[in-house]
Amino acid sequence: MENNRVKKQPPKKNLWKPEEDLILKKYVEAHGEGNWATVSQKSGLKRGGKSCRLRWKNYLRPNIKRGRMSQEEEDLIIRMHKLLGNRWSLIAGRLPGRTDNEVKNYWNTHLNKISPLGKRKHVDSNDQNNTNSTETTNKKSKIHTYPVISIDAQKNPTKESNGKKEEGSTSLLNPLMTDTKSFSYDTESPFIATNTSTFFFDDEPLITYMDSFALFEGFGYTTGENYAELGMQLVSP
């Protein structure tokens, strides 16, 4: 060996360089999102499709909001996490300009430590007390197992038609109750906690979004006052 005081190795991590960002940005602007598997070949980037997709989604696409979370955003994350657990994409969907990765990182570094069990790294899987969220984060739990609710959905807004979403309404039929709760949504407005009934469906499939309401049922949230805890308010149809 020539030297036992070897200089620090150069970074091994494949961080994106500005020129790579530029290539990807121009490519997506020219060809649109999607077909990530072929982006690397066609653009000349020596990156996998997943990497390109992630980079675009988290940093390059328009309307990404950078910088510190506001107090309102933080509050919303806390409330949504309490309700949904580690459903980061779902939570991020309620925070315009924020990505799931950002929300997740923010939770892990800023908010998780607030909880009594808030150890940043290495959550002990044997820790029986580690149930501070309303839902286990086990991947298998992504299967929806909340049978108490049926959905009477009139509309499932999509981002089709020039990304312009439609105004609509959705109602939930609770079999344990005799009435149907319904609420309206304005698809142009972000779901920021307010004391109005306005919220945002984003790109999530309706059924996925409805999980949160199913959770309400599971935890005994059955009245309008409880919805208010989320800054939402049930309105009469």
Place this chain on the structure above:
DNA sequence: AACCTACACAACCGCAATTAA
């Protein structure tokens, strides 16, 4: 100044869901 530790966050990995053939 050198070392250590913890933090912040970008990026990767593996799995499941979805879509195309």
Place this chain on the structure above:
DNA sequence: TTTAATTGCGGTTGTGTAGGT
């Protein structure tokens, strides 16, 4: 209907850096 490819998601890891000793 089945299989393969692609996409999306959450968990985890790796790196740079700030602050303390």
